[in-house]
Amino acid sequence: MTAQSDAAGEVLAALADPTRxxxxxxxxxxxxxxxxxxxxxxxxxxxxxxxxxxxxxxVGLVASRKDGRERWYxxxxxxxxxxxRWMNQVAAQWNARLTTIxxxxxxxxxxxxxx
Amino acid sequence: MTAQSDAAGEVLAALADPTRxxxxxxxxxxxxxxxxxxxxxxxxxxxxxxxxxxxxxxVGLVASRKDGRERWYxxxxxxxxxxxRWMNQVAAQWNARLTTIxxxxxxxxxxxxxx
DNA sequence: GTCATCTGCAAGTCGATGCTTGCACAAATG
DNA sequence: CATTTGTGCAAGCATCGACTTGCAGATGAC
Numbered sequence: 001m002t003a004q005s006d007a008a009g010e011v012l013a014a015l016a017d018p019t020r021x022x023x024x025x026x027x028x029x030x031x032x033x034x035x036x037x038x039x040x041x042x043x044x045x046x047x048x049x050x051x052x053x054x055x056x057x058x059v060g061l062v063a064s065r066k067d068g069r070e071r072w073y074x075x076x077x078x079x080x081x082x083x084x085r086w087m088n089q090v091a092a093q094w095n096a097r098l099t100t101i102x103x104x105x106x107x108x109x110x111x112x113x114x115x
Numbered sequence: 116m117t118a119q120s121d122a123a124g125e126v127l128a129a130l131a132d133p134t135r136x137x138x139x140x141x142x143x144x145x146x147x148x149x150x151x152x153x154x155x156x157x158x159x160x161x162x163x164x165x166x167x168x169x170x171x172x173x174v175g176l177v178a179s180r181k182d183g184r185e186r187w188y189x190x191x192x193x194x195x196x197x198x199x200r201w202m203n204q205v206a207a208q209w210n211a212r213l214t215t216i217x218x219x220x221x222x223x224x225x226x227x228x229x230x
Numbered sequence: 231g232t233c234a235t236c237t238g239c240a241a242g243t244c245g246a247t248g249c250t251t252g253c254a255c256a257a258a259t260g
Numbered sequence: 261c262a263t264t265t266g267t268g269c270a271a272g273c274a275t276c277g278a279c280t281t282g283c284a285g286a287t288g289a290c
Contacts, residue, residue: 046237151266159248
């Protein structure tokens with residue numbers, strides 16, 4: 001119920017890094033790119049980029065294709081959509097629980113602090 | 116366009132930690148809980164839990180209320196929903212870009228590797 | 231064949247952070 | 261008032277991960 005190889009968690013961890021999000025952005029902008037291409041316009045080394053791409057590939061956020069001596073990467077939306085769906089489900093659970101609590105505390109008009 | 120105080124990134128980073136997700140789960144299950152309550156049923160110290168709750172509060176995933184000498188925490192779905200929406204938008208952008216590319220590469224029937 | 235370029239592997243550095251222990255303070259109970 | 265219980269602050273440790281540098285191998289160009 002909670003753990004099912006935890007795909008969502010992996011994707012979240014991958015997306016948590018700002019550089020990785022930047023790489024994904026750039027990649028999506030170009031459609032396809034190689035490690036060296038990305039390194040040319042991003043403020044990090046090619047090695048760093050390749051390592052990030054390795055992480056992103058492991059969780060299925062990018063895919064790679066080898067052409068000659070070049071390796072081309074592209075973005076894959078599916079995992080992102082799945083994770084978004086997961087988040088919506090969790091949020092729905094929270095909402096359900098909160099409304100239940102509210103119903104139990106019937107009559108109490110005090111809402112929760114607005115942070 | 117990319118940076119707008121980056122609320123999504125903050126939430127992602129907060130959700131990336133497994134212990135933090137466990138805390139959120141437990142919290143949602145109970146509706147409300149205190150640091151010591153959570154520490155009683157989770158395999159970490161109260162201090163660790165409070166620190167995590169501090170992070171979660173900073174990004175708006177939980178809110179706290181003080182009653183006497185006890186501080187009660189509860190989950191807040193809004194940030195989660197916002198982040199899910201953000202993910203959907205990004206995924207939509209990726210999809211749009213990918214279909215454009217595909218259209219440009221008209222005639223080519225080769226799909227992308229299935230990882 | 232020779233040279234330039236792109237990739238892949240490895241090791242090392244450095245900062246961030248998850249978790250702990252220790253203690254002081256505040257509030258409820260007797 | 262004394263005791264107990266819950267919270268808040270601080271410092272220390274230890275691990276993880278982001279990034280770099282260095283080099284070897286593979287592929288294309290001249």
